[in-house]
Amino acid sequence: MAHDIRILTEAELRQVVKLDLAAIDVVERAFAALAGGKVIMPPILSMAIPEANGEVDVKTAYIPGFDGFAIKVSPGFFDNPKLGLPSLNGLMVLFSAKTGLVEALFLDNGYLTDIRTAAAGAVAARHMAPEMVTTAGVIGTGVQARLQIEAAHLVRPFTKVLVWGRDTAKAEACAADIAARLGVDARAETDPARLVEQSQLVITTTPSRSPVLMADWLHPGLHITAMGSDQGEKNEIDSQALTAADAYICDRVSQCEALGELRSALATGLWQGEPPAELGQVVTGAITSRKSDNDITICDLTGTGAQDTAIATHAFSLSIKAGKGTAISS
Amino acid sequence: MAHDIRILTEAELRQVVKLDLAAIDVVERAFAALAGGKVIMPPILSMAIPEANGEVDVKTAYIPGFDGFAIKVSPGFFDNPKLGLPSLNGLMVLFSAKTGLVEALFLDNGYLTDIRTAAAGAVAARHMAPEMVTTAGVIGTGVQARLQIEAAHLVRPFTKVLVWGRDTAKAEACAADIAARLGVDARAETDPARLVEQSQLVITTTPSRSPVLMADWLHPGLHITAMGSDQGEKNEIDSQALTAADAYICDRVSQCEALGELRSALATGLWQGEPPAELGQVVTGAITSRKSDNDITICDLTGTGAQDTAIATHAFSLSIKAGKGTAISS
Numbered sequence: 001m002a003h004d005i006r007i008l009t010e011a012e013l014r015q016v017v018k019l020d021l022a023a024i025d026v027v028e029r030a031f032a033a034l035a036g037g038k039v040i041m042p043p044i045l046s047m048a049i050p051e052a053n054g055e056v057d058v059k060t061a062y063i064p065g066f067d068g069f070a071i072k073v074s075p076g077f078f079d080n081p082k083l084g085l086p087s088l089n090g091l092m093v094l095f096s097a098k099t100g101l102v103e104a105l106f107l108d109n110g111y112l113t114d115i116r117t118a119a120a121g122a123v124a125a126r127h128m129a130p131e132m133v134t135t136a137g138v139i140g141t142g143v144q145a146r147l148q149i150e151a152a153h154l155v156r157p158f159t160k161v162l163v164w165g166r167d168t169a170k171a172e173a174c175a176a177d178i179a180a181r182l183g184v185d186a187r188a189e190t191d192p193a194r195l196v197e198q199s200q201l202v203i204t205t206t207p208s209r210s211p212v213l214m215a216d217w218l219h220p221g222l223h224i225t226a227m228g229s230d231q232g233e234k235n236e237i238d239s240q241a242l243t244a245a246d247a248y249i250c251d252r253v254s255q256c257e258a259l260g261e262l263r264s265a266l267a268t269g270l271w272q273g274e275p276p277a278e279l280g281q282v283v284t285g286a287i288t289s290r291k292s293d294n295d296i297t298i299c300d301l302t303g304t305g306a307q308d309t310a311i312a313t314h315a316f317s318l319s320i321k322a323g324k325g326t327a328i329s330s
Numbered sequence: 331m332a333h334d335i336r337i338l339t340e341a342e343l344r345q346v347v348k349l350d351l352a353a354i355d356v357v358e359r360a361f362a363a364l365a366g367g368k369v370i371m372p373p374i375l376s377m378a379i380p381e382a383n384g385e386v387d388v389k390t391a392y393i394p395g396f397d398g399f400a401i402k403v404s405p406g407f408f409d410n411p412k413l414g415l416p417s418l419n420g421l422m423v424l425f426s427a428k429t430g431l432v433e434a435l436f437l438d439n440g441y442l443t444d445i446r447t448a449a450a451g452a453v454a455a456r457h458m459a460p461e462m463v464t465t466a467g468v469i470g471t472g473v474q475a476r477l478q479i480e481a482a483h484l485v486r487p488f489t490k491v492l493v494w495g496r497d498t499a500k501a502e503a504c505a506a507d508i509a510a511r512l513g514v515d516a517r518a519e520t521d522p523a524r525l526v527e528q529s530q531l532v533i534t535t536t537p538s539r540s541p542v543l544m545a546d547w548l549h550p551g552l553h554i555t556a557m558g559s560d561q562g563e564k565n566e567i568d569s570q571a572l573t574a575a576d577a578y579i580c581d582r583v584s585q586c587e588a589l590g591e592l593r594s595a596l597a598t599g600l601w602q603g604e605p606p607a608e609l610g611q612v613v614t615g616a617i618t619s620r621k622s623d624n625d626i627t628i629c630d631l632t633g634t635g636a637q638d639t640a641i642a643t644h645a646f647s648l649s650i651k652a653g654k655g656t657a658i659s660s
Contacts, residue, residue, distance in 0.1 A: 075430030
């Protein structure tokens with residue numbers, strides 16, 4: 001029995017799927033479902049191809065109550081820039097959760113991942129940052145530095161942004177982009193300790209393998225979202241900070257143990273005792289991460305298949321409403 | 331930098347990719363590469379969705395010397411027939427092995443899997459069956475019963491085919507299809523022991539959970555290809571047969587231990603000592619499975635990601651030559 005499969009390119013997806021409150025809400029719903037314990041999220045399938053300096057990861061998750069589930073394939077081929085090609089590519093496939101039929105192919109080259117990653121940062125900020133944030137800081141100067149700030153601004157309308165990067169020119173360019181996009185006062189800060197000191201919300205978005213944010217920079221009323229570490233060698237936050245904070249929360253404990261800030265804290269023996277709580281539990285109110293405006297909170301994001309299923313379902317619904325994409329009868 | 335992605339539907343793939351010697355040869359090349367030890371083939375990603383009586387498997391493999399690698403997604407939703415839909419669907423995505431860019435999407439609903447599975451049976455028959463096969467038997471009456479016989483006929487042009495199934499009407503229909511397709515004498519046989527007795531080549535293609543072929547039916551000059559078992563509960567061949575045979579060969583030992591006939595033989599303690607050899611070693615000549623026309627040989631096929639990469643690469647090359655498919659610029 002033939003059925004139509006909808007195919008959307010990156011350009012079409014950029015027209016249809018925006019980094020807005022709707023995207024944040026659908027990703028928040030995925031985190032709430034994760035806390036419910038009924039999400040099925042197998043370990044990531046990962047294949048390294050050393051001959052081509054490449055790797056490919058496959059993520060998926062089934063979320064009860066969502067009409068579809070996504071399978072995301074993310075290749076990273078790190079010699080591509082020599083050929084004038086981007087390192088990261090990939091696509092998502094959306095399947096019906098009732099019949100397993102392919103419903104849509106999103107040839108997004110990572111765009112939907114960018115959106116769902118930034119949206120998770122906003123979910124963390126919404127539920128964990130102090131109510132009043134006047135200055136937000138970002139450590140890192142890439143695509144996610146821009147998008148995380150943009151997403152956080154939707155839930156905490158700060159008026160000032162500080163950007164730090166190892167390369168000051170890149171930090172200045174990033175600050176200029178943010179100022180233009182959000183109409184806020186944004187500037188590069190040359191000292192990351194000074195950046196943290198002035199901010200109530202700090203987001204780390206680097207691929208660093210050694211801490212870029214130290215425990216003795218923590219101050220009352222600070223929230224940190226660390227979203228850079230997604231591999232076994234990465235580490236952005238001084239492990240001492242995890243135990244010094246009033247609350248340290250993971251997107252998914254099993255992933256953070258292997259890929260996130262928790263990995264380093266476990267390796268050094270600094271994190272002992274109970275596993276941390278998860279963001280979904282904060283979203284549903286099962287736990288309270290911030291008990292006062294003076295608390296220090298940290299959220300560790302490694303990126304989950306549940307977010308992919310959430311954003312793919314959202315993209316499908318928006319594509320249909322907008323009549324976008326090419327239908328292929330299969 | 332935009333590039334074209336070629337999309338082919340099942341109907342287009344059926345026009346372009348045939349079960350022929352070219353398909354058998356490309357799958358044989360994948361097995362030879364597997365024996366070379368340089369193939370990268372991660373464990374299968376598998377997600378069960380009990381709420382929908384469904385499951386989804388993801389397979390992949392990188393084969394040095396192949397221009398691309400495939401990722402295959404195979405959903406099986408077993409309540410679909412109630413909705414008038416097939417249980418099995420799925421697609422393959424072909425990536426460049428140099429850049430990780432998506433090159434093609436094959437919306438094949440399992441057609442390419444059917445072809446690469448039958449082709450593997452022909453590779454086993456080519457390298458393991460006696461030179462002279464006049465009668466081939468098949469146990470099972472489904473799509474693979476037909477395709478395995480068709481593929482084996484390309485490498486061993488037998489003149490007679492016997493078909494056994496629990497449902498005699500289905501066995502008769504299968505025999506009629508085979509007779510019409512290959513122009514051979516094909517008929518249903520009501521006793522599986524009699525089928526084996528008369529055949530030099532027997533293929534088992536059932537989802538059985540208890541043996542359909544007993545050890546005391548073995549006779550000199552018999553080759554068996556068991557391709558039905560691909561899950562931890564399945565078992566087609568009496569485990570005694572594996573040790574009684576002169577050679578028992580796996581497509582991939584690590585998979586057969588978990589999913590194939592070897593699993594049952596290990597569970598009962600009947601298989602002891604060295605792990606079996608692999609089909610790739612037979613293909614390259616590293617080992618000789620059949621030392622005389624009177625030997626008894628068994629090949630256990632569970633299906634490998636390497637076959638998927640082989641058939642997807644083949645399908646891409648044929649599609650380009652035939653100018654088939656829809657190009658989408660991404």
